[in-house]
Amino acid sequence: MTEEIRTFLADNPIENIETFFDSENIFWVDWREYDEDIMSYVNDELSEEDQIEWVTTPSEKEGALDIVTLKKDEKEAVIPYAEDAWDRDTTLKSIGKFIDDKYKLCWFKPSLGGDTLGFVVIENDGWEKLITEFGEEKLKYYFSPVTEENEMFNLSMDQVFSLIESREKNNPFN
Numbered sequence: 001m002t003e004e005i006r007t008f009l010a011d012n013p014i015e016n017i018e019t020f021f022d023s024e025n026i027f028w029v030d031w032r033e034y035d036e037d038i039m040s041y042v043n044d045e046l047s048e049e050d051q052i053e054w055v056t057t058p059s060e061k062e063g064a065l066d067i068v069t070l071k072k073d074e075k076e077a078v079i080p081y082a083e084d085a086w087d088r089d090t091t092l093k094s095i096g097k098f099i100d101d102k103y104k105l106c107w108f109k110p111s112l113g114g115d116t117l118g119f120v121v122i123e124n125d126g127w128e129k130l131i132t133e134f135g136e137e138k139l140k141y142y143f144s145p146v147t148e149e150n151e152m153f154n155l156s157m158d159q160v161f162s163l164i165e166s167r168e169k170n171n172p173f174n
Contacts, residue, residue, distance in 0.1 A: 001025045001045070002126030005143065009134050013142060014173055017110055026108055026118045031153050035068070035079075035091040042095050042105065045121035050102060052095070059083075070098045088153040092119070096146035100124075106143040107152055109167065113160050117152055138172045 008020045027041035039054045053071040065086060068079040079094040081087070096105035104127045108118035120143060130139050144150070
């Protein structure tokens with residue numbers, strides 16, 4: 001993935017954006033996607049030894065959602081959903097945090113504004129090499145690491161338009 005991103009950023013990303021949208025290394029998440037499918041998409045991008053298990057446990061509270069735990073070897077993390085709804089943002093943030101010791105789960109920012117958003121998984125050492133080559137601002141303009149601060153699917157239309165406008169004004173490639 002790192003080499004494909006390097007080529008994309010080096011070869012005029014504005015002109016090559018449509019080609020990158022078709023990359024096999026981007027996975028797409030629809031706002032209606034099942035959360036366990038998102039985990040499957042991320043696992044498809046991880047090495048076999050880094051695959052994460054998605055464990056669902058019935059909640060003891062009546063009417064509450066099942067409890068979802070991410071597991072890898074001795075590491076575990078419960079996804080902190082609200083009691084009444086799973087949501088894509090919480091799922092993606094939790095997975096991003098769970099893998100951040102070895103990988104970056106990144107939002108492909110040009111997909112902003114759609115009801116289906118693109119994501120890539122980049123190994124941390126590859127991420128650092130890309131920062132060294134292109135600078136953090138340029139890299140994050142296209143590939144924003146998913147963190148607790150991100151809002152992706154839970155944005156209002158006003159917020160989406162504001163972010164798109166801000167991206168257009170602050171394009172480091174212009």
